[in-house]
Amino acid sequence: MTLIAASLAAVALCLARERPATRLRTGVRGLTPKIPRDGPLARRAPAYDRHRVASDISLFGVCFAAGLPAQSAAAAVADSYGQGKTDPLAEKWRTVSALSALGVEAEKAWADFHEVPGGSDLASLVALSQASGTAVTAGCERISAQLRDAASDDATAKAERAGVLISIPLTAFFLPAFFVLGLIPTAISLGSSLT
Numbered sequence: 001m002t003l004i005a006a007s008l009a010a011v012a013l014c015l016a017r018e019r020p021a022t023r024l025r026t027g028v029r030g031l032t033p034k035i036p037r038d039g040p041l042a043r044r045a046p047a048y049d050r051h052r053v054a055s056d057i058s059l060f061g062v063c064f065a066a067g068l069p070a071q072s073a074a075a076a077v078a079d080s081y082g083q084g085k086t087d088p089l090a091e092k093w094r095t096v097s098a099l100s101a102l103g104v105e106a107e108k109a110w111a112d113f114h115e116v117p118g119g120s121d122l123a124s125l126v127a128l129s130q131a132s133g134t135a136v137t138a139g140c141e142r143i144s145a146q147l148r149d150a151a152s153d154d155a156t157a158k159a160e161r162a163g164v165l166i167s168i169p170l171t172a173f174f175l176p177a178f179f180v181l182g183l184i185p186t187a188i189s190l191g192s193s194l195t
Helices: 002-015 020-024 050-065 070-079 088-101 111-115 119-132 136-194
Strands: none
Touching: 002 136, 050 070, 050 088, 050 119, 050 136, 070 088, 070 119, 088 111, 111 119, 119 136
8 A cells, every 4th residue: 555655646746737937038058048938038026915015005005194205104104114125115115205305296206116016006096186186085095995895805715725625635645545445445355255
């Protein structure tokens, strides 16, 4: 039984396909880099934590509601990351704050935020608020709620996928072992007792 299980595990490991992350890395020991399926020029946006983005947008809305201008509110959100950390999202908040302090138009100052989940909505909300006085706080809460709902949906989908992946060892090892060690000997003993 142990020999069969070990040989099945060895076959499964030998036949395992390449993981998606290894397609994106460069080749080993000077080999040519592997090209992702999307093409060589496909640029992948960094994966941002939706809960963190939602809390940042909520903090921005609270600062804005307290009377801070957009530049100071963005600086307060950037300061919430701490001074020594180089988080890509913190850098985006610092860039927005610096560009707004220099007097750059809101559309250009918030241009980097379009790749952040909910960032394009926030950028257009801030640009509209400077032009027409739109309520930023309510919009920030709406965007934060959408991001939290999307994060909850992602977590539910991951949990459902985990349930499917858990059944793979059952079908790969337990069921064949059940047939080999349980049903086949029973059928052979029944067949031999009939003759």
